[in-house]
Amino acid sequence: MASRNDRGPVAVVDIGSNSVRLIVYDDAIRSPGPIYNEKVLCGLGRSIASSGKLDTEGVSRALRALRRFRSLADQLKAERIEVIATAAAREAENGPEFIAQAERILGRQVTVLSGTMEAELAALGIIAGIYAADGFVGDLGGGSLELIDVRGGRLSDAITMPLGGLRLIDESGGNMKKAREIVDRAFSKLDWLEKGRGRDFYAIGGTWRALARLHMTQTNYPLRVMHNYRIEADEALKFASLLDHQSQSSLAGIRDISSARRETIPYGALVLERLMKQMKPRAIVVSVLGIREGLLYNLLSDEERAKDPLIEACAYLAKQRSRSQQNAWELSAWTEPLFRMPGPVETPEQTRLRQAACLLSDITWRAHPDYRGAQCLNMVAHGDFVGVDHPGRAFLALAAYYRNEGVIKNDELSQRLVELVDKEALKRARILGAAFRAAHMVTAAMPGVLPHTPLSYEGNRLIWQLPEPYANLEGERVERRFKTLANLLDREPEIRVGAPFQLAAG
Structure with missing residues (x-):
């Protein structure tokens, strides 16, 4: 086994459409251990569909968070800092200006991921964290949904779609009926979704994790561990259908849902429900690993990747x-x-x-x-x-x-x-x-x-x-x-x- 800390900590800064996150790992090895993890829900992509630009308040909050993250990474003596940005920064008119500011603050180049790169890194995160993964990977963020097929360690049929929670809220004007039409129209164009029939669907993203946490509470599940939490298809479909009909006021009284996640939960449930009806997977498997862990996995040698x-x-x-x-x-x-x-x-x-x-x-x-x-x-x-x-x-x-x-x-x-x-x-x-x-x-x-x-x-x-x-x-x-x-x-x-x-x- 590779000894930890031979090379020192590795930091990953993930600038997403909804959240900006710093995770510092003890080393880039097959089973990295996070030694620091912080997230700030900034909502950068809140108004992209209607305005074409990053949210002004979100930009201010994100830049403030990045200043803090730079200091924390230095304090933790991170030998390497990887910085990635996803859908919001990629699509916004003022995205390049924001990225330039982020690079000045962090002193590092920011890699703005394409939709395909997002999907591939999410899939590598699943391969890194779920033994012998075989099914479709879905990474739901604030601005987009990435889908990709994983079988035997190989990736295929990658796509990115503008179906993130904040994007749907903005594009539909907060109307669930209109949001459902948007989602159904997008999925109707994917004839290869049937390849997921009878296989697992690996769900990545904070909104889907919040949904799963609520399901754990509702079913009095004995183990409070989110990674690899499995919900059989029929049960997941019923639960998602129930949640996508809930109002903000009805969700406000549920302790398991943070106030920051409340507005996106119904839309995340809607995307999951409509996707399941098209794909017909056998189960939903929740992953806490995604593009950040996929990025680390991508840095490893073939020998290191082959380890259990x-x-x-x-x-x-x-x-x-x-x-x-x-x-x-x-x-x-x-x-x-x-x-x-x-x-x-x-x-x-x-x-x-x-x-x-x-x-x-x-x-x-x-x-x-x-x-x-x-x-x-x-x-x-x-x-x-x-x-x-x-x-x-x-x-x-x-x-x-x-x-x-x-x-x-x-x-x-x-x-x-x-x-x-x-x-x-x-x-x-x-x-x-x-x-x-x-x-x-x-x-x-x-x-x-x-x-x-x-x-x-x-x-x-x-x-x-x-x-x-x-x-x-x-x-x-x-x-x-x-x-x-x-x-x-x-x-x-x-x-x-x-x-x-x-x-x-x-």
Whole structure:
């Protein structure tokens, strides 16, 4: 794994039609960690459709924000600052004048993205953050909507359309019926939308994230993590249809919707509803990654891009927070025989989740023992990593929880997370938790032991070899924890103490 901070922080300034944002990442690597994130809703594109120019107040607010962002990037010692601007700056008559002012303030060239470039960077953001993405990407901003097809890491059918929330409000005069006609007319010209039928639709943009956050609240969803939040198509269509008929006054009383987002929510819901009716996807998948992360991904080497973002993020956490990252990797190899025949055989996706769980197994060892399980559960369930869906995230959190609390105990939060996994995944999480507990009794989380104390199946028995010089590590607690693991695998436990070391078959 590439070490972080070899090159120093990287800042991205995104000048959008509705918001201006600064994100500073710790490094340009496969799984970058944001160390600072600030957004100012300026509304630059509020009046472009009617006046052809950037909003005067929006320009003033944006330039003020950019002065602050420049100082923050310098304070955080960003080695590189990338600045991009999207639809509003691209289309406005006074766009070039505004860009020149922004460049003087930031001391950097501003790249004004074409619509195609916006779509491609949004798609790269999805590839960077969603494992094996396959579907259409939609990035809804204040001024435009970008659509692009992603399949097998390849991009096609990219288009930009003037259907952003602020643009629709301006062009329709705030009339939802007229806005619906504008949207339907635009989508009727895209005969290739049917390629999205039965596939996922990846939704990017603050308005769609606000819609998803509201859906989480309405459904009492157990996990408050926005990235990779999935809403099945029928449910998403009903919810979007409900929201696009709401008035500003009815939305004002909903705490989950900020006042700044209130005016664009119905229009974002309208675009989503009409798009779904044309495309007929199987589900809406919300992404917090978009053009900024796509920009970083585009800077990476082919070797770095090929890395798994989930494993990279978990390996970093293991390095920073575990007693030994090497032991975590050894734990991954040590548990592998449990998931071969005649045990529960893994799919490739289950293998990567097991590897991630091993890397996360010791990250809260410094916490007080009475709170270690709850802290680990929270840290993993709400961790700032990507490349995993919500059932996978719940699996990782539960495996970490069972490692610290035992495989029987459940508290309120862990019980809520159980709702997100199926019975097979829950059993795997318990098996891993039990394996981690048994392994810890002989390693004390230190490296160099597990490669010499392998597991194997023999008939109806689960065998654990403790050859010399590890024979003295055997004890009552080791036996109890190993018995729990064997029982979960429907096997009789046998610890072979002092036997000559033998590699497990397979």
